[in-house]
Amino acid sequence: MKKRWVINTPPEWEKIDKLSKELNCSHVIANLLLQRGVDTAEEAHAFFNPTLNMLHDPFLMKDMDKAVLRLEKAISTEEKVMIYGDYDVDGTTAVALLYKYLKNKCENPEYYIPDRYTEGYGVSILAIDYAARNGISLMIVTDCGVKAVEKVRYAKSKGVDVIICDHHTPGDELPDAVAVLDPQRKDCHYPYRWLSGCGVSFKLAQAYSMKHNLPMADLYKLLDLVCVSIASDIVPITGENRILAHFGLLQLNRKPSLGLKTILSFSGIGKDLTINDIVFRIGPKINAAGRVESGNKSVELLIADDETRATEVAASINNFNDQRKKLDHDITEEALEYINQSHYDQSQKATVLYNPNWHKGVIGIVASRLTEYYYRPTVILTESNGLATGSARSVEGFDLYYAISQCSEFLENYGGHKYAAGLTLRLENIEPFKAKFQKIVSETITEEMLTPQxxxxxxxxxxxxxxxxxxxxxxxxxxxxxxxxxxxxxxxxxxxxxxxxxxxxxxxxxxxxxxxxxxxxxxxxxxxxxxxxxxxxxxxxxxxxxxxxxxxxxxxxxxxxxxxxxxxxxxx
Missing domain, CATH: 2.40.50.460 (OB fold (Dihydrolipoamide Acetyltransferase, E2P))
Incomplete structure (x- = not known):
């Protein structure tokens, strides 16, 4: 496929030359630094030598003081606390991080990962009912929840308070939770917006440790989990994320937690683990549990403290990943075959495919593969619980979330960001959605966006x-x-x-x-x-x-x- 080369506009030569002399480095390196917003020798020193002291004050995040106060109350009065998270890597690492952090502070904290097939994405009614039945009075919701207005209202009616640790774009109305921690909130002035869900959960733990003068070294042992979430959730590795990823990689390479060490051994990775290793070899294994069976398996591995049990769980997760690979391959081949049939209109600038028999756990991967193959925005839909549920992926420069939002009259719910999204709709709305989505894409995408860059x-x-x-x-x-x-x-x-x-x-x-x-x-x-x-x-x-x-x-x-x-x- 023909590719479009786009050369970044270089900074002014005078700036390149000045920084090159200040750092005694080549003009090539000075150019690269300036393109990354590193303008001075002092900033370059910080860029090349990150320290954990550079992390932002967590109390700069909107509602952090409320979240810490509520957590303090739960701990001091020995309330039952449940940590809830999405079934992907970011969600399961966030749950594992807070569970490991709180297990010696709370009275027997619990964790809950919703079932992808019976409960779906986001805050689950079943989970709230479970919490209410079992005397759990505080739910900490990670990597989701910022749009769960009705679910949080329902939880309150059941006597369950909610703290939200999310990083997705909020809707017009925020949930009436005890605290909504999300740097994407319009009224949140936290200095860095692009934390992962696990990163936001880390900031909650950091705030609690700071307020109670707890040893930060204990908290920093959890940075391997944060690093895995940053890499797997494809968030920017800039600013605070770059610091967290840097020290998380050091932890992974020197002394990873037992669960991550065990899954690393199943991946055959030697020394010098990189972000790419996490993206392509570690993250997919952790994800596979939620795709094929249950994300609970991933959390069980990530919090494991028994070597024998960790090996057993890692082996089952490795097996789930093998199943995931086969499903991914078979469905991708089936989708490609369908597109290549003579009756399929390949002139469309977006791909929307529906098959009720496709496995819900891998349709996001299939959407990514078809986007790479044809290089156009893609939505893959299957049937689950009487509804069509799907994953969407975009191409460079095209705002997929906006295009989907313009079809909201046909959707039961949707969420995501510019390049990836999830959606649910009634079966009878598939064709109307498809027609309008393809129309919106056709009207807003440019020919340049349809050429790989x-x-x-x-x-x-x-x-x-x-x-x-x-x-x-x-x-x-x-x-x-x-x-x-x-x-x-x-x-x-x-x-x-x-x-x-x-x-x-x-x-x-x-x-x-x-x-x-x-x-x-x-x-x-x-x-x-x-x-x-x-x-x-x-x-x-x-x-x-x-x-x-x-x-x-x-x-x-x-x-x-x-x-x-x-x-x-x-x-x-």
Missing amino acids: INIDAQIKLNDITPDLYAMIQKFAPFGPNNTIPVFMTENVTNFIGSKQVGRNNEHLKLVVVDDTRVCNDRSGIAFGMGEAFSRISKGEYFDICYTLQENEFMGKSDIQMMIRDLKFKEE
Whole structure:
């Protein structure tokens, strides 16, 4: 698929040169820092050397004082407390964090993860009824709840108070809870808006510890959970999230909790765990329990303190993940086959598919895969409890949440953000919803948005690639949304000696190229899935490349290798 290259507008040269001299670093590094909002040497020092003292005061969050007061009351009077959370990674890590934090402070705290199939997303009536029946007077709701106006009202009528720790966009009306902790509230002036649900729960625990002068070291042992939530929920890794992720990764690599250590062992990850490892190898396993059976299994693993039991639960979760992979593969293939049938209108700028037999637990993954394949906003629907329930995914730059909100007359409920959302509707409203959603997308999406985009941080020459540059780039980690690994572009490269096709079917390229400076600057790279370009490259044609940098170790030697993201011949 053809890709659109977008080169970030560089800062003013005077600013780049000034910061480069202040830091005694290359202009390339100064450019990257300025693009990330790091404008001075002092800010650069803080960026490269984060400390936990840089975390914001949790009491700057709206309602935090109310939440802490209510939690104090529950603890001092030995009330029964229940921690409630969504069944995904962010929800289960948030529940696990608060459970581990409170288990030695509260009188036998409980946790509750709703069933994806019988209770659905958000605050569950069944959970409130369970709390009321069992004398639970305080529910701490994590990673959901900010739109649960009626559910919170119902809980109050049952004598159950609610504290909400959410990070999703609120509706027009906030629930009448004891406290609504959500940095996305319009009236909340907390300095950082993009915390995960587990991150908001961490701030509640931080506030309680600060007020009671409890050792922060005990709280910081839970940062591995926060890091897993940040990575898996794809929130920006900037500001406070970057600090939390940095120290959470240190915890994961040095002394993870028993549950995470056990799931790591099932994932075959060695040293130097990265955010990418969490996103693609750890998060999906934790998620699989809620997709295939119950998110309670994930919490049980994350709070485990018995090695034998942790191994048993991790093994079952690993098995759930294998089942999830098969379901994901089979449904994706079925969806692709349906789209490729002659009667399907592929001219539409959005995809909406419904099949009552598709597994509810994987439709979000299928929506993501179809979005990547066809590169257009996608909604995948199935049937659950007599209603159509679905997951939606977007493309770069398109506000999916807005498009869905414009179809609200056909929806029972919906929630999410710009790039991902969930929705529920009556079966008879599927076709009207589909028609209006496709109309809204067609009217608001641009042709540029329908072409995959590669954002390029800087244009450089091959002789700019040095061990010092690579070492400095590693200090920008942890990488993730809004702090992605730098992507570079080099123009007018051509084959040197050693370029060849590789792979079982010659589908990949091993490149050795020089650019137009030709000053002993040949560089090697790997280009997956671009083997067909070799016939032109081998003839000496000039082309442009965009790439990231990676250290390649082979037979005891290490070299800096270009990981080619895309290449374009000059007429393209």
